[in-house]
Amino acid sequence: MPKVKFDILESTCVPLPFENVDTDQIIPARFLSATSRQGFGDNLFRDWRYTKSGEKNTDFILNDPHFNGKVLVAGKNFGSGSSREHAVWAIFDYGFRAVVSSFFADIFMGNALNNGLLPIVISEVLLKKLLDLIQKDPGTKVKIDLEKQIFTILSTGDSVKFNINPYKKECLLKGLDDIDFLLSIKGLITSYENNKIQVK
């Protein structure tokens, strides 16, 4: 697991106004054959980014030079489907550091947090407003303050508090890793094994 620190991020955004974007769209299965975590960004949204003949699909947002930034803003139920962590690695490897949506799939959310990619849930109303704003003005910036758990659209001043599990927040702020923590309680794990309570 990589150790990534996250504190304050100010960035323009890339809008992806579709619902139910699943992990097969984020990274198609045929690109999962690598044995390291790097390089998946090249195939992020592969089948939307390139035409069947392998050319850049100029209609797709990632190929539009007006839109860039470290924040991906997506429609509801983002990351549904497979447990492939490759989806998160691809988004991170491409350069995104946060994904904003009104709803995330569970496994995706956990995978993102384990890799320093911050998933931020905002209301559907605010999400729609943000998507509209970015589409009208690709220069629209947002600010994410993890310590204070505040998400702000800088041009309008819309500001909301977002939720994050306090343990995960701590890990991200300090760049800590779950495995270090689990290894540190190995004694406890062994004693659990020795006294395993029966399911009652």
Add this chain to the structure above:
Amino acid sequence: MNSKTLFDKIWDSHVVKSIEDGPDVLYIDRHYIHEVTSPQAFNGLKERSIPVFRPGKTLATADHNIPTRNQHLQIKDQLSRNQVERLSENCQKYGIELFGLNDPKNGIVHVIGPELGYTLPGMTIVCGDSHTSTHGAFGTIAFGIGTSEVEMVLATQCILQPKPKRMRITLDGKLHKGVTSKDIIMFIISRISASGATGYFVEYCGSAIRSLSMEGRMTICNMSIEMGARGGLIAPDETTFEYLKKLPSIPGIDDLEASVNKWKNLHSDTDAVFDKELKFDAASIKPMITYGTNPGMGMAIDDTIPLSDDNGNKASSSFLKSLDYMGFKPGMKLLGHPIDYVFIGSCTNGRIEDFRAFAQIIKGRRKAENVTALIVPGSKKVEDQMVAEGLTELYKNAGFEVRQPGCSSCLAMNEDKIPLGKYAVSTSNRNFEGRQGPGARTLLASPLSAAAAAITGKISDPRDFMTEEEKVKI
């Protein structure tokens, strides 16, 4: 109040430690791994120079990336071969049992776990694959995890997990002819949407669930993830115990009777409270099919595609984009629509009962000329059983070829891809864009509906090919 749900009973007894304001440290009884989501986890162990903590609790198989023809030959695709070889090396290095390619116990991870007796009631089971929920059919807490978590389990036999909420779905009533467990779960997902159970762990109850075989229960639990649930489970009962008693051996269990007596306690207390309760009538379910690009977009096979995705409002752009990908229009009827491919297999419907059901309709008929069929057993054991029961021969006489086991066209990592724009009636679990190959159009259905499509070359109602007595439960 000490009443507990089954989920709580199993979960609570596996908590090593609760972190304040944080997740639980959950102890894992059984860990399954495969070639695609494990290499980076093993790399992590190497970087830290630490061993696998409890190698005996992890089992490995090669399934996702392997060819379904000529498995005795070297894998042609270099990247796939590399992944499979890395898995063998890692298993050997760390002392993990591997049922690799050509091993008589090889197969799809969620098919072999139960059939080899490694999945047992009351366990916590994880695997780097979202359909780990399958094992919940035995009354286990089983769910998919990411590769970072695979690394956690390898390193410490534990993961950090926030406790999900609990949902109960009760299905009472009598199932109609031609309605299988696949139709039940597709019906439920179509009712509650592809994200309707996100954040929950689902317990399935009711007489219609109880009436299902273990294979049928596995199909139900398998697709729990397709409505966003963390997992699904069914309390063990006589059907479960009979299944286990028939297995040739159960690793680690010496006195099965004693274990069965213990497992009889695995059920939700009568007054246990769930965070959400849903009830459905089994008699209202018909054979199902999907028309869109997520499993929530399903309908009765003789129905028409809805005009909009949410009650009466204008169809959203996501809904129309999805129909456009499929080449369909709102209001369209699907019966009679020509198809190109049929795929029967996967961890959803790749067990022996599924192939028996398929045979029931194929028997005495022939594959349609315009259809390419991929028939892929879920495991070597299923493959052998198909030969022994004469199913392979029956398929052959009807114009079908049986492949070797693997995930195959379910995710199309190998060469079993559905070509651009082609329609495939598939017994797998996901109809996402490109899931079965770039541009492939997937219609999810039961093995019976797949059989009806295979012989007619069109989307067809399986009930038209069955007599009243032929009502099967799978």
